[in-house]
Amino acid sequence: xxxxxxxxxxxxxxxxxRLALAADLARRLGAHLAGLFVVEVPLPVLAxxxxxxxxxxxxxxxxxxxxxxxxAALRKAEFEAALAPFGLAGEWRQxxxxxxxxxxRHARHAxxxxxxxxxxxxxxxxxxVEAALFASGRPLLMVPHAGAPARIGRRVxxxxxxxxxxxxxxxxxxxxxxxxxxxxxxxxxxxxxxGAHGDQPGADIARHLARHGLAVTVQVVASxxxxxxxxxxxxAADLGAxxxxxxxxxxxxxxxxxxxxxxxxxxxxxxxxxxxxx
Numbered sequence: 621x622x623x624x625x626x627x628x629x630x631x632x633x634x635x636x637x638r639l640a641l642a643a644d645l646a647r648r649l650g651a652h653l654a655g656l657f658v659v660e661v662p663l664p665v666l667a668x669x670x671x672x673x674x675x676x677x678x679x680x681x682x683x684x685x686x687x688x689x690x691x692a693a694l695r696k697a698e699f700e701a702a703l704a705p706f707g708l709a710g711e712w713r714q715x716x717x718x719x720x721x722x723x724x725r726h727a728r729h730a731x732x733x734x735x736x737x738x739x740x741x742x743x744x745x746x747x748x749v750e751a752a753l754f755a756s757g758r759p760l761l762m763v764p765h766a767g768a769p770a771r772i773g774r775r776v777x778x779x780x781x782x783x784x785x786x787x788x789x790x791x792x793x794x795x796x797x798x799x800x801x802x803x804x805x806x807x808x809x810x811x812x813x814x815g816a817h818g819d820q821p822g823a824d825i826a827r828h829l830a831r832h833g834l835a836v837t838v839q840v841v842a843s844x845x846x847x848x849x850x851x852x853x854x855x856a857a858d859l860g861a862x863x864x865x866x867x868x869x870x871x872x873x874x875x876x877x878x879x880x881x882x883x884x885x886x887x888x889x890x891x892x893x894x895x896x897x898x
Contacts, residue, residue, distance in 0.1 A: 785867025
């Protein structure tokens with residue numbers, strides 16, 4: 621089965637290339653495209669002991685809410701304008717509340733979630749990505765702020781460590797990779813995962829991809845002084861890749877998941893779209 625439902629998350633800032641890329645994917649794949657804007661509204665604060673501070677704060681919160689609703693109207697207009705040239709089937713979704721719960725819930729009813737790259741200092745945006753990755757059960761396509769290609773899937777880099785997450789991401793990415801000119805499977809520091817790869821690291825997954833009609837090259841890089849995230853970014857630049865596919869990793873800490881080092885590096889520093897699955 622292919623990708624038939626795409627959800628693009630829009631927020632208060634300009635959408636950048638993510639909206640155009642989501643619309644292009646919907647056109648290419650014959651998919652339905654939905655745009656989601658979550659109006660984050662803090663809980664109202666009642667009047668304090670002084671009888672006035674709480675009411676003033678509540679009024680300020682309402683002003684902030686109205687400002688977010690105004691931003692949502694701008695994003696809606698941009699969303700509709702992106703769909704119009706292609707005659708795409710789409711819908712606008714707007715909901716008030718906590719994005720950490722709302723975003724994964726909407727993503728569960730789609731095949732692919734498209735969202736923007738979080739600013740490195742924006743903890744709330746990074747938390748939204750964590751929630752989408754670990755709680756939605758769906759792949760996410762993170763689009764960088766600038767420099768993203770108009771179309772992805774021509775030259776694909778796959779970060780492969782033979783893990784469950786990597787296998788899931790690669791399977792989820794196959795519809796986006798159909799007809800790719802070149803697919804490179806990068807196995808970084810295979811000695812770090814002894815017994816996972818077989819006699820020839822990357823050979824088995826390359827044969828699997830070849831059966832899907834893809835032209836595959838395997839690169840094995842041993843560079844213990846560099847982390848997997850840095851190695852993948854370097855390779856993506858050298859290859860001129862327009863899409864990076866990798867597992868999204870994390871560590872469980874009681875009831876929440878925390879991003880792993882390589883995953884966090886890619887989210888913060890990637891200069892090309894990254895498809896991740898957990």
